[in-house]
Amino acid sequence: MEVDQETNTQRQQRADAARNRERLLAVAEEVFRERGLEASVGEIAERAGVGRATLFRNFPTKQDLIIAVVTARVEEALAEGRAMLESTGDAEILFPFVKSLVGQQIDSRALFEAVGEETFLADERMRRAHAAIIELIDRLIAHDEQLGYVRSGLGAVDMLMLFKGACAVATSMPELGPAALERHLSLVRGAIAAPGRECPLQGTAPTIEDLHGRPASAARLS
Amino acid sequence: MEVDQETNTQRQQRADAARNRERLLAVAEEVFRERGLEASVGEIAERAGVGRATLFRNFPTKQDLIIAVVTARVEEALAEGRAMLESTGDAEILFPFVKSLVGQQIDSRALFEAVGEETFLADERMRRAHAAIIELIDRLIAHDEQLGYVRSGLGAVDMLMLFKGACAVATSMPELGPAALERHLSLVRGAIAAPGRECPLQGTAPTIEDLHGRPASAARLS
Numbered sequence: 001m002e003v004d005q006e007t008n009t010q011r012q013q014r015a016d017a018a019r020n021r022e023r024l025l026a027v028a029e030e031v032f033r034e035r036g037l038e039a040s041v042g043e044i045a046e047r048a049g050v051g052r053a054t055l056f057r058n059f060p061t062k063q064d065l066i067i068a069v070v071t072a073r074v075e076e077a078l079a080e081g082r083a084m085l086e087s088t089g090d091a092e093i094l095f096p097f098v099k100s101l102v103g104q105q106i107d108s109r110a111l112f113e114a115v116g117e118e119t120f121l122a123d124e125r126m127r128r129a130h131a132a133i134i135e136l137i138d139r140l141i142a143h144d145e146q147l148g149y150v151r152s153g154l155g156a157v158d159m160l161m162l163f164k165g166a167c168a169v170a171t172s173m174p175e176l177g178p179a180a181l182e183r184h185l186s187l188v189r190g191a192i193a194a195p196g197r198e199c200p201l202q203g204t205a206p207t208i209e210d211l212h213g214r215p216a217s218a219a220r221l222s
Numbered sequence: 223m224e225v226d227q228e229t230n231t232q233r234q235q236r237a238d239a240a241r242n243r244e245r246l247l248a249v250a251e252e253v254f255r256e257r258g259l260e261a262s263v264g265e266i267a268e269r270a271g272v273g274r275a276t277l278f279r280n281f282p283t284k285q286d287l288i289i290a291v292v293t294a295r296v297e298e299a300l301a302e303g304r305a306m307l308e309s310t311g312d313a314e315i316l317f318p319f320v321k322s323l324v325g326q327q328i329d330s331r332a333l334f335e336a337v338g339e340e341t342f343l344a345d346e347r348m349r350r351a352h353a354a355i356i357e358l359i360d361r362l363i364a365h366d367e368q369l370g371y372v373r374s375g376l377g378a379v380d381m382l383m384l385f386k387g388a389c390a391v392a393t394s395m396p397e398l399g400p401a402a403l404e405r406h407l408s409l410v411r412g413a414i415a416a417p418g419r420e421c422p423l424q425g426t427a428p429t430i431e432d433l434h435g436r437p438a439s440a441a442r443l444s
Contacts, residue, residue, distance in 0.1 A: 155427020
């Protein structure tokens with residue numbers, strides 16, 4: 001279905017263009033998730049049902065496309081975190097938000113592995129997205145610290161380090177499975193908890209048999 | 223210097239053979255550390271001053287050589303941990319031991335990245351080395367738990383997950399530098415601490431400027 005053709009009105013053209021862009025982003029995310037960042041842009045255009053010219057008009061380079069997908073995901077995470085801040089009242093937010101980020105990261109491993117790469121952090125759009133996440137996490141920390149959920153002195157980059165660690169456990173020890181990731185996250189919660197706050201460990205400690213078991217794909221959170 | 227030649231006595235031959243093996247292991251570790259696991263065995267033989275025949279007699283495949291280097295390092299870590307258990311008395315052992323493992327892992331990144339790979343864990347020598355480390359860590363946990371340093375219910379694989387996370391922070395966020403790794407480890411200490419035990423965060427939270435700063439090589443612990 002080639003939709004990159006002349007339409008009757010400029011409004012119609014704009015609507016088509018926006019739809020194409022949305023569709024390309026959604027398909028690109030799907031393709032990158034399935035087949036990694038090595039997937040070709042040609043495959044993405046084909047599955048999206050648009051011409052290559054349309055793809056290149058929207059995203060001149062593959063890196064532009066990857067950055068657009070990642071920043072769209074970051075925008076979603078920002079919206080989720082801001083909504084939690086507004087609606088959660090006195091409930092804990094920081095740990096549930098970071099846990100949700102870990103789950104998303106694991107789902108889109110190939111995509112988010114790119115986020116930390118030098119070439120991507122050198123991109124101004126990525127740096128802005130990163131800065132916005134950090135600013136949000138600092139607000140979540142302030143919220144949870146004031147309510148006595150987390151220890152004082154935490155910073156957003158502390159949370160990013162713990163986040164990175166949890167993602168590494170999920171992707172580099174996949175044989176341990178999702179239960180071990182939940183357990184690891186309960187350790188992380190203990191690391192950030194306010195003194196005296198109970199943070200029971202989830203489940204039982206994984207065993208060496210779990211570790212030496214059959215490797216599976218990356219663990220997913222329930 | 224070709225030392226792979228006939229000598230006067232069998233004892234001399236055995237001593238030479240042992241020396242060659244030791245030298246090959248030391249040089250292999252050095253070369254892998256400098257240039258990654260892609261370094262050729264020819265380069266290792268040359269730098270060790272032994273013939274390729276000697277190298278292949280000792281280590282028929284490159285994987286045999288890598289496994290020998292890794293298991294030698296694991297043996298050293300085991301010896302260090304066991305010595306700590308015997309000499310430290312009532313002092314804390316678990317966290318200092320894991321911190322030391324993180325430092326060694328970062329120093330020999332390419333080498334230890336191989337440890338988790340399926341092909342290596344399928345190797346019986348690697349599985350035994352892994353099992354010995356796990357058995358030792360369980361003893362360190364028991365020691366520290368009895369003395370009130372760490373929370374109850376921890377298992378060795380919990381520590382391996384935290385270890386993996388710390389290594390990921392060091393290698394995938396190198397721009398943060400060693401101070402941030404020390405700080406991350408102080409969070410890890412908080413995660414395993416017995417309830418009520420004070421675990422102050424080291425230093426200050428890294429900032430977004432640290433994160434967006436100039437990437438360097440992997441952080442090293444002081």
